[in-house]
Amino acid sequence: xxxxxLEHILTHISFSIISIxxxxxxxxxxxxxxxxxxxxxxxxxxxxxxxxxxxxxSRWISSGHFPLSNLYESLIFLSCSFSIIHxxxxxxxxxxxxxxxxxxxxxxxxxxATSGFLTEMHQSAILVPALQSQWLMxxxxxxxxxxxxxxxxxxxxxxxxxxxxxxxxxxxxxxxxFLIKSFFFGEIQYLNEKRSVFKNTSFLSFRNYYKYQxxxxxxxWSYRVISLGFTFLTIGILCGAVWANEAWGSYWNxxxxxxxAFITWTIFAIYLHTRTRIHxxxxxxxxxxxxxxxxxxxxxxxxxxxxxxxxxxxxxxxxSYGSFTLTST
Amino acid sequence: MSSLLLxxxxxxxxxxxxxxxxxxxxxxxxSNARILLGSCPTAHRVVGFxxxxxxxxxxxxxxxxxxxxxxxxxxxKKIILFGSAPSPLSEERGGSAGNASGKPxxxxxxxxxxxxxxxxVLAVLSNLPLAIGQMFTIAALMALGTVIDQGEAPDYYFQKxxxxxxxxxxxxxxxxxxxxxxxxxTSPVFLGMLILLASSLxxxxxxxxIPLVKVARRWSFTHxxxxxRKQDFADSLPRASIQDLGIILMGAGYEIFLKGPSLYxxxxxxxxxxxxxxxxxMLLIMAGGTxxxxxxxxxSVTVPQGLNFVxxxxxxxxxxxxxxxxxxxxxxxVNRFYMDxxxxxxxxxxxxxxxxxxxxxxxxxxxxxxxxxxxxxxxxTIYQTxxxxxxxxxxxxxxxxxxxxxxxxxxxxxxxxxxxFLPTGDADSPNVKGISMLARDLQSIVLYDQEGKFAxxxxxxxxxxxxxxxxxxxxxxxxxxxxxxLKTDPGVPLVYAGFGALMLTxxxxxxxxxxxxxxxxxxxxIVGGKTxxxxxxxxxxxxxxxxxxxxxxxxxxxxxx
Numbered sequence: 001x002x003x004x005x006l007e008h009i010l011t012h013i014s015f016s017i018i019s020i021x022x023x024x025x026x027x028x029x030x031x032x033x034x035x036x037x038x039x040x041x042x043x044x045x046x047x048x049x050x051x052x053x054x055x056x057x058s059r060w061i062s063s064g065h066f067p068l069s070n071l072y073e074s075l076i077f078l079s080c081s082f083s084i085i086h087x088x089x090x091x092x093x094x095x096x097x098x099x100x101x102x103x104x105x106x107x108x109x110x111x112x113a114t115s116g117f118l119t120e121m122h123q124s125a126i127l128v129p130a131l132q133s134q135w136l137m138x139x140x141x142x143x144x145x146x147x148x149x150x151x152x153x154x155x156x157x158x159x160x161x162x163x164x165x166x167x168x169x170x171x172x173x174x175x176x177x178f179l180i181k182s183f184f185f186g187e188i189q190y191l192n193e194k195r196s197v198f199k200n201t202s203f204l205s206f207r208n209y210y211k212y213q214x215x216x217x218x219x220x221w222s223y224r225v226i227s228l229g230f231t232f233l234t235i236g237i238l239c240g241a242v243w244a245n246e247a248w249g250s251y252w253n254x255x256x257x258x259x260x261a262f263i264t265w266t267i268f269a270i271y272l273h274t275r276t277r278i279h280x281x282x283x284x285x286x287x288x289x290x291x292x293x294x295x296x297x298x299x300x301x302x303x304x305x306x307x308x309x310x311x312x313x314x315x316x317x318x319x320s321y322g323s324f325t326l327t328s329t
Numbered sequence: 330m331s332s333l334l335l336x337x338x339x340x341x342x343x344x345x346x347x348x349x350x351x352x353x354x355x356x357x358x359x360s361n362a363r364i365l366l367g368s369c370p371t372a373h374r375v376v377g378f379x380x381x382x383x384x385x386x387x388x389x390x391x392x393x394x395x396x397x398x399x400x401x402x403x404x405x406k407k408i409i410l411f412g413s414a415p416s417p418l419s420e421e422r423g424g425s426a427g428n429a430s431g432k433p434x435x436x437x438x439x440x441x442x443x444x445x446x447x448x449x450v451l452a453v454l455s456n457l458p459l460a461i462g463q464m465f466t467i468a469a470l471m472a473l474g475t476v477i478d479q480g481e482a483p484d485y486y487f488q489k490x491x492x493x494x495x496x497x498x499x500x501x502x503x504x505x506x507x508x509x510x511x512x513x514x515t516s517p518v519f520l521g522m523l524i525l526l527a528s529s530l531x532x533x534x535x536x537x538x539i540p541l542v543k544v545a546r547r548w549s550f551t552h553x554x555x556x557x558r559k560q561d562f563a564d565s566l567p568r569a570s571i572q573d574l575g576i577i578l579m580g581a582g583y584e585i586f587l588k589g590p591s592l593y594x595x596x597x598x599x600x601x602x603x604x605x606x607x608x609x610x611m612l613l614i615m616a617g618g619t620x621x622x623x624x625x626x627x628x629s630v631t632v633p634q635g636l637n638f639v640x641x642x643x644x645x646x647x648x649x650x651x652x653x654x655x656x657x658x659x660x661x662x663v664n665r666f667y668m669d670x671x672x673x674x675x676x677x678x679x680x681x682x683x684x685x686x687x688x689x690x691x692x693x694x695x696x697x698x699x700x701x702x703x704x705x706x707x708x709x710t711i712y713q714t715x716x717x718x719x720x721x722x723x724x725x726x727x728x729x730x731x732x733x734x735x736x737x738x739x740x741x742x743x744x745x746x747x748x749x750f751l752p753t754g755d756a757d758s759p760n761v762k763g764i765s766m767l768a769r770d771l772q773s774i775v776l777y778d779q780e781g782k783f784a785x786x787x788x789x790x791x792x793x794x795x796x797x798x799x800x801x802x803x804x805x806x807x808x809x810x811x812x813x814x815l816k817t818d819p820g821v822p823l824v825y826a827g828f829g830a831l832m833l834t835x836x837x838x839x840x841x842x843x844x845x846x847x848x849x850x851x852x853x854x855i856v857g858g859k860t861x862x863x864x865x866x867x868x869x870x871x872x873x874x875x876x877x878x879x880x881x882x883x884x885x886x887x888x889x890x
Contacts (some may be wrong), residue, residue, distance in 0.1 A: 129678045133701040220865065227839055227862075234835045238828045247701045249627075249712045249816040252618070252822060254514045256475045266468045270461050 003062035006057055011114060014051035014079075017044055018107045021033040042090065048106065056080060056250060068140045069131055071312060075113035077141065081148035082106040085225070098221060099183060101155045105148075142236035144262070149229030150304055151269060156222035157297035160215050164291060217281035219290045223275060230268050237261050260307035267303050271296040331527065349498065444669045454532035463526045470522065474513030486511060515622075516522030518770065527615050530608050538605045550591040551846050560846070560857030562868055569879050572848040577877050578845065579874060581870070591851040593841065600862065603838030610830035624650035625818040633719035633810040637686075639661035640709060644815060654817065656707030666716070666811040668771055676770055679716050681811040708817050715812025718747040718768060722806040725751065726863050735768070745769065753800060764797050771807040843867050852881070 021044040024037055055176040056076060067073045086102035240258070245251040252258065274293040416442045447604040453459070478485065486502040495501045509516030550555055566574075571592050575585045583594040628643035641657035664682040671677045678699050685694040685706055696704045704711040718735040724730065731751075752763035762779040776784045778797045785795045787804045794803045841862030856875065860867040 015568070099656070129676065129700040135701075149355065231835050231839055235832050238832055242825070242828065245821065246703065248714065249703070249710060249814050251821070254474065256477070259471050259475050263468045263471050266464050266471075270464050270468075271465075273457060273461055282771075 003058045006058045007221040010051045010055040010058065011110075014048050014055065015107070017046045017051065018103060020108070021045060021048065022103050022107060025100060025269060045083060045086055045103065049080070049087060052076065052080040052083060052106075052110070061229070065132075066137045068136060068144075071138050072113050074140065074144060077144045078148055079106045081115070081145045082109065082152070085148050085152055086143070088228075089221075089225070098152065098156075098225070099186060101152050101159075103210055105151065105155070112243055130247060133243065133247065135239060135246070139236055139239040141245055142232050142239060145275055146229045146232035146236050147304055147308055149225050149232060150264070150300065153222045153224075153226035153229055154297040154301035154304070155223065157294035158220050158301060160218040160294045161223065161291065163218070164294075171184070215290065219294070222294070226268060226271060226278075226297060226300075230265075230272065233261075233268065234264055237265060257307070257311045262309050264300065264303050267296065268298045271300060323326070340657055385615075426804075435715065451532050451536055455536045457533075460526070460529045460533065461567045463522060463529060467519075467522050470513065470519050473510065473590060474519075476515065477510050479511060479514070483511075507764075523615070527612060530612060534605060534608045536845045538608065542602060550586075550588055550593055551848065552591060553687070554848055554850055554855045557846050557848055557857035558853050561859040562871060563855070563857040564871075564875060566854045566875060566878055568788070568852050568882060569854045569878050570881050571847055571854050573878050573881070574847055574854055574875075577874055581874055583597055585847065592845075592847040592849075593843040594847075597840045597842045597860075599837050600840035602843045603834045603840070606834030607831060607838060610827050610834055613830060614827035617820040617827055619820070619826075620650070620820050620823060621820030623648035624652070624820065625816065626651055626653070627629065628815040629813070630717065630815070631717050631810050631812045632661075632663045634666045635809050635847045639688075640815060644817070650819075654708055656709050656817075658688050659706070659709075660688060661711070661813075662686060663811055664695075668809070670717070670770070670772055674772070679713055679811070681710065681713055683814070708819075710816050710818075712814045712816070713811065714814045716809040717812060718771065718806045718807065719810040720743070721749055721766060721768070721774065721804065723751070724805060724810060726801050732808070733766070738767075751802075753798060764800065764802065768807065771809050774804050774807065776802065841867065854878075 021041055024041055024044075028037060056067050056073075059073065059076075068077060082102045082105045086098060086106075089098045089102075160307065237258075240261075241251040244258075271293055274289065274296055333500060347766065360834060392881075478489070483506060486505050490496055490500055490502040490505055491501070492501045505511055508518055513519055517809040555561060571587070571590065575587050575592055575594070578594045579585050581596075583596045586593045609666070612691055625647045627647060628640075628645060630643045632638060637660055639657075640659050640661060641653060644657065646653075662684045664684055666679075666681045668679050669677045680697050680699045683698045683704055684692055686692055687706075694704070694706055698704045698711065698713050700713050703713070717737065720732045720734050723728045723731050733749040735747040735749045737745065738748045746767060746769055748765060748767045750763050750765050751762045754762055764779065764784075765777040765781070767775045767777070771789070773786050773788050775786050776782045776795060776797060784797045786793055787793060787802075789804050789807045792802050792803060792805070796802075839862075841860045844858040845856065845858035846858075856871075858867070858871055
């Protein structure tokens with residue numbers, strides 16, 4: 001009994017902390033830069049991570065099995081993975097704005113999980129025989145970590161596309177924001193010194209320079225995060241195949257969920273291939289390449305959601321543990 | 330000061346490099362339209378800059394000096410010196426052109442023609458956009474395979490994609506059946522695309538990646554400061570010694586090669602080789618999968634507790650390479666089938682106690698299997714996949730025991746319903762009355778009387794009698810049947826090896842290959858470097874390492890401040 005109350009308390013704590021974190025982010029971005037608050041943001045995200053992990057651990061203890069048996073638990077795990085990704089990206093002490101993607105993602109998945117759609121899954125349930133295996137931990141956790149990383153990376157690519165194709169970027173010029181300067185004179189600087197844009201050593205305009213810097217940064221971070229996610233996805237799919245061989249006798253059954261996971265893998269392999277080994281001779285080609293790969297990553301965003309959620313909605317096939325029906329509550 | 334906002338987390342670097350802060354202020358003035366950018370973000374180490382025209386990792390033009398192909402031998406124990414190779418694509422083109430024109434005609438023109446055709450095909454197949462197109466097509470076909478229901482009878486497709494009312498205006502059952510989309514994953518279209526992708530993989534590995542390895546393994550020294558300054562990352566350290574730099578880099582895990590005034594260091598070479606490993610692992614997996622598809626046996630059987638069967642009788646071959654093995658002559662005996670339950674009454678696990686006997690009656694193996702824990706013998710694997718209710722054993726009014734066969738009324742995955750009927754009175758009359766018994770699992774039996782009203786629940790283990798319509802029934806035992814799947818698959822070892830290799834090489838290819846060149850120019854050391862993946866981290870790391878290079882203040886050198 002104590003663990004269920006603990007679970008409730010931790011759910012509330014994680015939800016509120018992350019709401020505060022997002023509010024502060026928005027304040028900083030739109031209103032006024034307060035340097036001291038950045039530290040508290042970091043601490044806030046770490047606190048969220050601990051409370052979500054605590055939630056999962058208390059669920060584990062109270063139910064006796066690893067907390068990944070239905071959609072609710074996998075969503076909680078997904079929000080935990082988002083906060084892990086956030087912390088990994090901060091580990092190298094790079095100044096990046098990945099937190100603008102990870103923090104809202106965490107809160108949205110957490111919010112959806114705890115919302116009214118899935119109330120019947122909130123109680124810890126028993127594990128069906130097919131799921132009673134050590135492989136459960138490895139396969140499902142790897143898949144969820146990879147989903148989190150790939151979602152972050154593809155959201156960054158979507159942001160890149162949006163910024164590339166917008167005519168006016170008004171939001172960045174509210175007032176004389178020091179924030180922008182600190183963003184853009186950051187590490188990304190060295191990446192751009194050799195670009196053709198600096199052949200003529202005068203800039204086309206203030207705006208184009210910042211826009212270019214921002215797209216370069218987004219491109220780079222999207223590439224790194226997606227490569228990480230791709231590694232996890234590979235490991236997750238292969239663990240799933242080995243588990244299937246142990247449980248059902250064949251390592252690949254063209255199950256809808258398996259097939260869509262493979263499609264996701266293929267799309268992100270295409271993404272990685274569009275970025276490599278192509279001679280870039282001019283700035284326009286460079287932009288074209290990054291736009292192409294961003295386009296592929298955006299398609300990947302949709303594919304991941306179909307793979308994770310869409311198949312569960314259909315509720316067919318061997319992976320039906322994660323299914324749920326949309327009832328109007 | 331704006332520099333604080335530039336890098337609030339960074340301390341200022343040591344004294345030796347503040348000499349270069351001459352143009353620092355001009356750097357920081359954002360209001361100017363013109364900004365000099367030299368290197369990494371600390372911004373007060375400025376060299377000059379030259380925009381690089383190309384991002385290619387092996388652009389040999391960036392190192393003009395090394396094109397002279399000197400191959401002098403080393404006379405210092407730490408030195409290796411080679412000329413650099415030209416870029417792989419030109420090598421390939423040059424190779425094919427040279428081959429085509431240089432082959433002596435004495436070998437026969439048909440041989441030349443074949444060689445030329447082969448090289449053309451290779452060049453076409455290793456085209457990257459083609460490979461990307463193939464991958465897209467395969468992804469689209471797979472998506473289609475999940476949308477269209479697989480493996481149904483043709484009638485189903487006649488109804489679902491009728492000719493009178495085609496889906497999306499043109500998709501009728503003729504399209505679906507002609508293209509083989511009803512069995513998409515074994516259809517010629519899909520398999521053909523897979524074969525094409527495999528051949529592209531092989532062509533690409535052969536033509537592009539292996540030459541890349543050869544180039545990566547040759548390294549070159551540069552003797553021109555200009556070439557070094559053209560790198561992605563470039564910097565210069567006044568009053569430093571190249572040996573100090575070498576030692577510091579070595580401490581950071583780089584491999585150092587030092588000759589005279591120039592130095593070459595690299596780290597993470599595995600990151601260059603790993604993509605080749607990925608492709609090879611994928612080819613291995615495809616080969617294993619082909620072997621599985623062509624040479625495996627499958628079988629499925631439901632065996633009531635206490636009965637047995639011979640392996641060879643239930644196995645069906647899957648392809649043209651399937652050959653039965655000796656182990657097919659084994660007899661499988663189901664000793665006992667039982668289930669475990671949670672406190673809530675739901676099934677927690679299925680167990681089957683199996684013995685294997687040879688045909689002359691000798692027991693070969695005995696094991697209790699359950700879901701996720703199969704039995705392996707002689708290449709055959711027996712899995713627990715399903716269960717059934719075979720018969721209910723009861724005594725009626727002290728007579729018996731009778732075995733009543735249980736019929737499946739509802740089979741819905743793990744939720745099943747079985748039932749049986751014990752007639753009371755005349756069994757041959759048209760509307761025979763009797764006692765009905767239903768069960769969801771082997772644990773409890775629900776009994777109903779002649780009118781169909783609920784009479785009671787009994788567990789087989791309790792042996793408690795129940796009186797229904799004057800008949801005394803004792804439920805003795807519930808006899809279950811075990812659903813077993815048998816399989817033999819020769820491709821599994823190959824596929825597992827491919828899996829392991831793929832996981833490993835995907836992880837390794839995340840590392841990035843960093844190279845650093847340095848030149849001692851008087852008392853200044855000019856450093857340049859590049860990396861193929863982790864550009865930001867490389868930049869930070871080299872910054873940090875260069876911070877540690879000590880400043881040499883000597884009085885006997887000709888310094889000019």
